[in-house]
Amino acid sequence: MSPEDRNERSAGALAEEDTLRMIAMLAAPEGLEDRVKAGLRSAPRRGAVIAWPSASGEGWMHSAGMRAAAAAAIVLAVAGGGWGVYSHIQIAPVPSAFVEQPLQNGAGRFSTAGAMHVPKTVQGPVVAAPVVEKQKQEAGKASQKRERQAGKKSKARANAALSADQPSSDN
Amino acid sequence: MEIVESAVHDAARQHAEEAALAALVDQYASTLYRVAFSVLRNQQDAEDAVQEAFLRVLRHRETLGEIRDHRVWLVRIVWNIVLDRKRRAKTRPETDDIADLARVLPADGLSAEQRAAALQHHAQVLTCVEKLPAREREVMLLSAFEELSSVEIAAVLGVTESSVRSRLFRARNLLAELLQHKRSTT
Numbered sequence: 001m002s003p004e005d006r007n008e009r010s011a012g013a014l015a016e017e018d019t020l021r022m023i024a025m026l027a028a029p030e031g032l033e034d035r036v037k038a039g040l041r042s043a044p045r046r047g048a049v050i051a052w053p054s055a056s057g058e059g060w061m062h063s064a065g066m067r068a069a070a071a072a073a074i075v076l077a078v079a080g081g082g083w084g085v086y087s088h089i090q091i092a093p094v095p096s097a098f099v100e101q102p103l104q105n106g107a108g109r110f111s112t113a114g115a116m117h118v119p120k121t122v123q124g125p126v127v128a129a130p131v132v133e134k135q136k137q138e139a140g141k142a143s144q145k146r147e148r149q150a151g152k153k154s155k156a157r158a159n160a161a162l163s164a165d166q167p168s169s170d171n
Numbered sequence: 172m173e174i175v176e177s178a179v180h181d182a183a184r185q186h187a188e189e190a191a192l193a194a195l196v197d198q199y200a201s202t203l204y205r206v207a208f209s210v211l212r213n214q215q216d217a218e219d220a221v222q223e224a225f226l227r228v229l230r231h232r233e234t235l236g237e238i239r240d241h242r243v244w245l246v247r248i249v250w251n252i253v254l255d256r257k258r259r260a261k262t263r264p265e266t267d268d269i270a271d272l273a274r275v276l277p278a279d280g281l282s283a284e285q286r287a288a289a290l291q292h293h294a295q296v297l298t299c300v301e302k303l304p305a306r307e308r309e310v311m312l313l314s315a316f317e318e319l320s321s322v323e324i325a326a327v328l329g330v331t332e333s334s335v336r337s338r339l340f341r342a343r344n345l346l347a348e349l350l351q352h353k354r355s356t357t
Contacts, residue, residue: 017314019297020296023209024205025317026208028201032200032204035218036196036221037196043229
C-alpha cells in the first residue's frame with residue numbers, strides 16, 4: 001500500500017469518524033445531575049464490614065459491644081452449622097490392613113515349575129582318626145586324675161593328724 | 172471544649188467535601204455520560220455508570236485535593252467502569268445496540284430515505300469499529316471527544332502520547348479497510 005493510498009484511506013476514515021463524533025456530542029438526559037446527587041445523598045457515608053439496615057443515627061446498633069456480640073453470634077451460627085453437617089456425615093472406616101485373597105493355581109504369580117532347591121555342599125577329605133590311640137589317651141588322663149585326687153586325700157589326712165597331735169594353745 | 176471544636180471542624184470539612192463533590196457532578200456529569208454512552212450505547216447503562224463513578228469519588232473524597240486534573244481523573248474512572256461492564260454484559264446483540272443508537276442520533280432536516288441511508292451508514296461504521304482491536308478501538312472512541320487531547324487520552328488509558336498517536340493511525344487505516352471491504356461485498 002502506497003503512502004498516498006494510506007493518506008486517502010485515513011482521510012476517508014476521518015469522514016467516517018463523524019459517526020463517533022455524533023455519539024460523543026450527544027446531549028446528556030435531562031436531570032442527570034440531580035439524579036446523581038440524589039444517589040450520592042442516599043449512599044452510605046461510612047464503609048462498614050456489616051451493613052445495618054435498621055440502624056438510624058447513633059442508636060444502640062452502633063455500639064461496639066453490640067457489634068461484637070452480633071459478630072460472635074454469626075460466628076457461632078456458622079460454626080454450629082458446620083459442626084451439624086460434620087456430625088451427620090458418616091465416614092467409612094479405613095482398614096488398617098488388607099487381607100489378600102489366596103490365588104488359585106498360582107494365578108498371577110511365577111511358579112517354581114516343580115523345581116527343588118538343593119544346597120551345594122563341598123566334598124572335603126575324610127580324616128580317619130585312630131580309635132585305639134584315642135582310647136588309650138583318654139584312659140591315661142582318667143588314671144592321672146584319680147592319682148591327683150588320691151594325693152589330695154592323703155595330704156588332707158596327714159594334716160588332720162598333725163593338728164590332732166599338737167596341744168591346744170588355749171591350755 | 173476540644174471535642175466540640177473538632178466536631179465543628181469535622182462538620183465543616185464534610186460540608187466542604189459535599190460541596191466539592193456537587194460541583195464536580197455539575198461540571199462533569201454530562202461529559203462522563205457521553206463517554207459512557209459511546210461505549211455502552213444505552214442510556215440507562217450509561218447513567219448507571221456515571222452514578223457508580225461518582226460513588227467511587229465519594230468513597231475516595233479525601234483524595235480529591237490531591238488530584239491535579241479532575242476531568243481526566245473522572246473520565247479515567249468512568250472509562251474503567253464502562254469497559255468492565257462491557258466485558259461482563261455481552262448478552263445483548265450488537266444489532267440491538269445499533270438500533271437503539273439509531274433512535275437517539277440526530278436526523279433533523281433529513282427525508283425518510285436520507286434518514287434510512289444515514290442510519291445504515293452509522294450502523295456500518297459502528298459494526299466496523301467493533302471489529303477493531305481493543306487498543307485501537309479505545310483510542311478511536313476517546314479521540315472522538317473533542318474536549319480530550321491526545322495527552323489526556325494517554326493519561327486516561329495509562330499509555331504514552333506517541334502510543335496513542337500510533338494506535339489512532341492504525342485504527343483509522345483498519346477502519347477504512349474494513350469499510351471498503353464491507354461496501355465492496357454488499
